[in-house]
Amino acid sequence: MNDVLVIGGGMAAFCAALAARRAGASVQLVDSAPRHLLGGNARHSRNLRLVHDAPSPLFPGRYTVEDCLMDLRQVSGGHMDEDLARLMAERSRELPQWLQAQGVRFEPITGGTLPWSRKTAFFLGGGRAMINALARTAEDLGVKILHDTKVLDVRLRTAPCHHLPACRDGESLTLSARTVVICSGGYQANPEALSRTWGEAAATFPVRGSPHVRGEILLSLLAQGAAPAGVPGACHLVAVNAQAPAADGGIVTRVDGMPWGLVVDRDGRRFQDEGAEITPRRYAFWGRRVARLPGARAHLILDATGLGRAPPSLYPPRQADTLEALARMLGLNPAILRETVDHYHAALRPDGPKGGHTEGLKPPKTRHALPLITPPFYAWTLAPGITFTCHGIRVDAQARIMMADGQPCDGLHGAGMIMAPTVLGTGYVAGAALTVGAVFGRIAGEEAAHRALTPHPEAEQCPK
Helix, strand or coil: CEEEEEECCCHHHHHHHHHHHHCCCCEEEECCCCHHHCCHHHHHCCEEECCECCCECCECCCECHHHHHHHHHHHCCCCCCHHHHHHHHHHHCCHHHHHHHCCCCECCCCCCCCCCCCCEEEECCHHHHHHHHHHHHHHHCCCEEECCEEECCCCCCCCCCEEEEEEECCEEEEEEEEEEEECCCCCCCCHHHHHHHHHHHHHHCCECCCCCCCCHHHHHHHHHCECEEEEEEEEEEEEEECCCCCECCHHHHECCCHHHCEEECCCCCECCCCCCCCCCCHHHHHHHHHHCCHHHCEEEEECHHHHHHCCCCCCCCEEECCHHHHHHHHCCCHHHHHHHHHHHHHHEEECCCCCEEECCCCCCCCCCECCCCCCCEEEEEEEEEEEEEEEEECECCCCEEEECCCCEEEEEEECHHHCCHHHHCCCCCCCHHHHHHHHHHHHHHHHHHHHHHCCCHHHHHCCC
């Protein structure tokens, strides 16, 4: 019988395990992924959103609690819990020092390999190095880690101890603990669950992160009466290369450069103003648009000039000497693609060397409108890559899982993406998901350890 059982293998899970262990509890962490996939989506991360009131070696300027809350409100879709968002922002101040004490290293703003940010700090070596550091420290402190171990269900109840069915290497086992911290994420790798909102197209969404985040525990808790957060089926989608792996491709699968070309659907017709969104939100903007198309696929068409302006990609584009030849390579009707480009050219109005705009074209292209006339011609096929779902369970300030009747479930805590919609709603800003995981992972681990180590009359029922 352990004091604390942590379910998951990402940043939230390791922060919970470390916080509980440092509070004096015995801790077991179980992860459904194999050892080489340790870390979940956090393996693909780069940075952490952090409040700071003065410049430091990690940040220029200031990024206040109110700045952070304003950023979160703008993307939350009205589903943000103000109190918990403020708690996250305030406690994010502590994270650099705490994480560095666990072995995590950050890039300084001088001499770093990534551009500095006022709002986020970058991990030295990226998310994989961060997770490996947390795992090493956890093992050194005596946290027992089980890989390839899947918890099959968690009962939503307040109890002096919990006995959870699990399986490992095809064999059944029971995991017992006085308190449980659930950090097992959403259901982005579960097309059956996604199909309830997105239909059959959900099966074609590449999973940008771990293929092991299927959400069975989350869905079970919701069915049992856990208070929901976010919106069913809502998710963070990014336009990725359709040639990318079906899962675990990470950030390098993103496609960019839409303003420098034309984006067409499977019929070869434009459906969106390519210059409408050029801020960092453009990745999610295009992911959502492509997901709503028939077949959930689109094609970014560029000429040689446009390709030269687009960011480089790990995946080479398809290439042809003519638009018609490119259309045939993509399975498009060459005549329709030629018609689309000709109508676009007829509507072009120059604004200067960086491009122009269109007049009389539906949809318009409002900026960076350049002619597609310089061969060869190139294309990337776009797919909606899913990062995480924005549907989870609600927790309180102690990271206790809330029930639909408004009561907390003592002894069951949640942290990370399983509860992140409580704070993030249906949106996302860079680095915020990891901040939710780290802040609430620490809170959950500390609270779980406190409850496990506090004598309770009912605790005598639990085996030693």
